[in-house]
Structures are given as structure tokens and as C-alpha cells.
Amino acid sequence: AQSVTQLGSHVSVSEGALVLLRCNYSSSVPPYLFWYVQYPNQGLQLLLKYTSAATLVKGINGFEAEFKKSETSFHLTKPSAHMSDAAEYFCAVSEEGSGYSTLTFGKGTMLLVSP
Amino acid sequence: AAGVIQSPRHLIKEKRETATLKCYPIPRHDTVYWYQQGPGQDPQFLISFYEKMQSDKGSIPDRFSAQQFSDYHSELNMSSLELGDSALYFCASSLGLAGLGTYNEQFFGPGTRLTVL
Numbered sequence A: 001a002q003s004v005t006q007l008g009s010h011v012s013v014s015e016g017a018l019v020l021l022r023c024n025y026s027s028s029v030p031p032y033l034f035w036y037v038q039y040p041n042q043g044l045q046l047l048l049k050y051t052s053a054a055t056l057v058k059g060i061n062g063f064e065a066e067f068k069k070s071e072t073s074f075h076l077t078k079p080s081a082h083m084s085d086a087a088e089y090f091c092a093v094s095e096e097g098s099g100y101s102t103l104t105f106g107k108g109t110m111l112l113v114s115p
Numbered sequence B: 001a002a003g004v005i006q007s008p009r010h011l012i013k014e015k016r017e018t019a020t021l022k023c024y025p026i027p028r029h030d031t032v033y034w035y036q037q038g039p040g041q042d043p044q045f046l047i048s049f050y051e052k053m054q055s056d057k058g059s060i061p062d063r064f065s066a067q068q069f070s071d072y073h074s075e076l077n078m079s080s081l082e083l084g085d086s087a088l089y090f091c092a093s094s095l096g097l098a099g100l101g102t103y104n105e106q107f108f109g110p111g112t113r114l115t116v117l
Helices: none
Strands: A004-008 A010-014 A017-025 A031-038 A044-050 A056-058 A064-068 A073-078 A087-095 A109-114 B005-007 B010-013 B018-026 B031-037 B044-050 B051-057 B066-068 B074-078 B087-094 B113-116
Touching: A004 A087, A010 A073, A017 A087, A017 A109, A031 A064, A031 A073, A044 A056, A044 A064, A044 A073, A044 B087, A073 A087, A073 B031, A073 B051, B005 B087, B010 B018, B018 B087, B044 B066, B044 B074, B074 B087
Parallel strands: A010 A109, B010 B113
Antiparallel strands: A004 A017, A017 A073, A031 A044, A031 A087, A056 A064, A064 A073, A087 A109, B005 B018, B018 B074, B031 B044, B031 B087, B044 B051, B066 B074, B087 B113
16 A cells, blocks of 8 residues: 655745655556645646656646665655645655556645745 | 635535536636545645546545536535534645646635634
């Protein structure tokens, strides 16, 4: 069974500082991995995804993530935080089996950005 | 570009009442997924449909049922509502059936916030 662990329910950074949100996964088969962002009272927006191509994935808004199989990790980074990055971030995993894709989400990490 | 539409956006019900949530997928998308996100929780997969047939089932309570219609829209029916059903319900849609080595991206709607009093 697939699962995702996000370390830290809240992460606080200063504007301009590096953003690092951690995600570790568990999967019995090669997974597809995703990061979604959720702004207050809004839906989920896909930031980036890993689907077995390049291990370093670039997404929207300057975010990127690196798939490390040996560490079963898919951490999300951004070199310089903006105030507008303050939101909740969810890591998710999907396993491709004989048919359909469903997403299993982590518990989420709230990113707080201070001036 | 057209997105996933969910209605209503907000719904308030009393305990033991019923509720129906609707989801209109992106045009030409034939697969619909339902997720439930409780307060401060991660989204949990409930159920999905492909070409009007149930394709996968997650942690959907027996009090809930869902279906996908010929125009691909989907409805989630919830009966005997409980306080614990208060949550944000997301619908997502994708194009096509995912197979080995492929992934069909899910596009999420804005959600329906259900409050049970």
C-alpha cells in the first residue's frame, strides 16, 4: 500500500529565504509523486509531478522537487520565498497498477512566510 | 480554459438530513474522482468513476453513494448526515483510463464545503 509522510505540520520562513518542505513516501511499486498547493478556502492546485522521467522536476511559481529513490523522498524546494507562497502544501503519491489512478495525500504542511 | 465545476459551493444541513453534491468535469474528461477533506486533514479518496462505471473505491461510508451520468457529470449522495461529515468535498476529473506506465493528471474543482449542524 502506498503512503506519504510529510515532516512538519508547519514550516516558517522569512521572505527571501530558502523553502524546504519534506516528503517521504512508501510504495510497493515505482510511484508517481506530486506536490499540490492549497490556498485558504480554495481547491488543490498541482505544483509539479514526477512520473518516472527526470528526477529533478520543475514546477510552477519557482518550485522544484527531486525524486530520490534511495531515500524514498520527494522534497519540495524554492530558493527564495515570497509572501504569496504562504499556503498549505500536500505531497501525494499514486501507484500505477492494472488500472486506475488514485491519489494518497500526506497530512499537509502549512508554509508561513514572514516579512 | 474550462475547469471542474462543483455545486453548490457551500451547503448547510442538519443531522440526519440528506445532501447531494454535483461535479461537472472538464469537457471531454471521462473520469471523475471524489475526495473528502475534514477540518485540518488531508484529502481522503472516496470513490471514482470511469465511463459511468465505478472504477475504484476508497473510504466512502455506506451512507454515501455516487454515480456518473451519460454526460460524465457525477453526483455524490449523502444520507443520514452526521456531524463528522462536515468537510470540504473535492471532485477531480481526468481524461482517459490510466494504464501501466501512464498517468492521467487529475484536475481538481474548488470543492463544496458541507457543514452539518
